[in-house]
Structure formats: C-alpha cells, structure tokens
C-alpha cells in the first residue's frame with residue numbers, strides 16, 4: 001500500500017489579534033493575500049528544488065505518497081477569497097498523487113456567508129474547524145474575539161446547507177470571566193448545534209500573548225485578574241470530559257473528541273508520527289527523517305520564495321533517541337495509548353521500566369502490551385510527560 005501523506009497550509013492572517021493568541025499571525029491589508037497565495041502555490045509546485053536547496057531530503061518512500069488529508073489553518077484562512085483557497089487545493093492536486101479523504105478549513109464564525117460556504121464545498125472542502133472558543137459574549141469580548149454567540153448559530157446552518165459534512169468546534173477553558181456556570185452553558189450550546197468534532201484547549205499562559213504576559217507580569221488591560229485559576233481550568237476540562245461522553249462523543253486525544261468515524265484524519269498523523277508537509281510562512285513539516293519549519297514572517301517568506309529560495313528556519317534530523325521520545329509523548333496523547341511491546345521491538349530498547357513509577361502512582365494504566373494515561377489523570381498529562389522524559 002502506498003504511503004499516506006498529509007498537507008498543511010498555513011495562512012497567517014487575522015482580522016484582529018485575540019488577547020490570548022501566541023501564534024505568529026498578523027493583521028494585514030487584504031492586498032497582501034494574493035501574493036501570499038502565489039508564494040504558497042510556488043512553494044508547492046517547486047518543492048523539490050526548494051528542498052534540495054535548503055538541505056531537506058525527502059525519503060524515497062515519500063516520493064510517491066498519496067495525499068489523503070489537507071488542513072488549511074492559521075490565522076484565519078476563511079478570510080481569503082474562496083478562489084484563493086480553491087487554487088491552493090488545485091495546485092496540491094496538480095503536484096501530488098491525491099486521494100482526498102479529508103480537506104479541512106479553519107474558519108471564524110463571523111467570516112462565514114452562504115456564498116463562501118458553497119464555494120468552499122465546491123472547492124472540495126468538506127470539514128470546517130470553527131474557532132468558537134466560548135458561547136458567552138462577555139468572554140468573547142474580553143478575549144478580543146470578533147464574533148459573538150449569534151454568529152455561530154447563524155453560520156452552522158449555512159455550512160450544513162452548503163453540504164459541509166463535518167464541523168469541529170474549538171472551545172477554550174480559561175478565558176477571562178469564565179465561571180463553572182458559563183462553561184457549562186457553552187458546553188450545552190455546543191451540544192445543541194451538533195458538531196461532529198470538538199477540541200478543547202486550556203488557556204496557555206506565556207509571554208507570547210498579551211493576556212499571558214499580563215498574567216505573568218501584572219496589569220489591568222486584558223482582564224488577567226479575571227482568568228480562572230489552574231485548578232478551575234482543570235475542573236472545566238474534567239466537566240467537559242464527562243459532558244461530551246454523555247453527549248455521544250468519543251474522547252480520542254487529550255484535547256479532541258469526535259462522533260464515531262469523525263476523528264481528524266489529518267491531526268491523527270501528528271500523534272502517530274506519520275509524515276506531513278507544511279507550506280506557507282511558519283508551516284512545520286515532518287518527513288519521518290527530518291523536521292523543519294518555514295520562516296514565520298509572511299513578508300519575508302513571500303520575498304524569499306520570489307527569489308527562488310525557501311526560508312527554512314529550523315531543520316533537524318530526527319535521531320533514534322528523539323524518535324523514541326516522540327513515540328512516547330505524542331503517542332500517549334491518544335487515549336488508546338501506545339503499544340509498548342511494539343515500540344520496544346522497533347527501537348530495540350526496554351521502555352517498560354520507565355512506566356513503573358507512573359503505574360504505581362495511578363497516572364498510567366496498562367492493558368496487555370498497551371499503556372495509556374489513566375482517564376482520571378488526563379488533566380495532569382504534562383506531569384506524566386515530564387516524568388517520562390527524565
């Protein structure tokens with residue numbers, strides 16, 4: 001069977017900057033969208049030369065791989081003209097062997113119109129990943145989001161009418177002003193709209209966002225004082241686990257739930273260490289042998305591609321040791337866990353002893369040769385990963 005490959009396209013543009021956002025995205029004039037799309041298409045079409053020039057080696061087994069998943073993320077790629085999105089998908093089709101099983105577009109609710117939804121569907125997009133974040137307008141406002149609850153209610157029927165068969169909602173636990181009650185309310189409204197897939201993220205507190213930086217250093221501008229505590233966030237996560245299970249969702253990865261058959265084919269590649277190629281500014285790639293990322297700055301990326309050079313910022317060979325570590329901390333993100341016997345065979349090392357202490361502390365559990373995070377300990381998964389890497 002041919003090797004499967006995922007393609008990620010990064011569109012690093014947004015309408016405004018959300019206060020909690022730590023991604024490399026920018027608010028730019030719409031006049032910059034078309035040159036950016038041209039650069040991405042040029043990167044896809046000229047990838048062999050670009051890679052050779054940048055020191056990226058594509059393993060033989062990947063040369064004829066079949067692209068079965070495409071994920072257009074951001075940023076807010078739904079801001080682009082649908083014709084731009086269609087062109088990028090067509091260029092992928094012209095330059096790879098394809099058997100598209102899942103083509104996802106990240107979209108913000110306020111950017112959706114009936115015309116756009118129909119054009120997306122006609123371009124082959126069958127899955128929309130929706131940045132809902134909360135159904136509470138106060139929380140959306142405090143986080144600097146452009147949309148409100150009613151935009152989500154307006155957009156979902158438009159997507160369904162256009163024939164989008166899979167909708168995923170993102171929620172964030174930890175927004176300023178969020179309470180036990182408002183979190184529950186968001187979960188209930190989410191269930192009412194019947195998405196096929198749900199992702200729940202905990203607010204990340206770091207210097208990379210304005211809110212994160214205010215939490216760390218103090219200040220009054222971004223409502224840092226109204227951010228729930230870590231314990232409250234963990235409680236929200238646990239409430240979501242119970243709620244979503246009762247609502248018929250299968251919890252398949254720490255942050256992801258799906259109705260049966262709607263697990264994200266593309267994102268599963270990340271946790272299974274399957275290959276993917278990323279195109280666009282800041283896009284990451286993994287060939288099985290190397291990992292690399294393109295330069296984050298969109299203008300620098302467009303300029304470099306224009307001069308026939310791919311600006312690769314981080315290119316590293318995946319050593320046997322790092323591959324093994326990835327097997328553990330990426331694999332354990334899946335609720336099924338990892339097959340310890342299979343990994344031991346593949347890498348020729350004993351990893352069983354690494355789990356002994358975690359097992360006696362009740363943090364992981366075992367079934368046959370499989371080890372997984374204990375379902376009641378998912379909110380402390382990071383502690384398990386730290387312990388495992390010691």
Ligand code: SF4
Pocket residue numbers: 013014015016017018020021022023025074075076108131
């Ligand atoms: S829409 Fe997403 S990528 Fe854009 S600023 Fe907000 S969180 Fe960041």
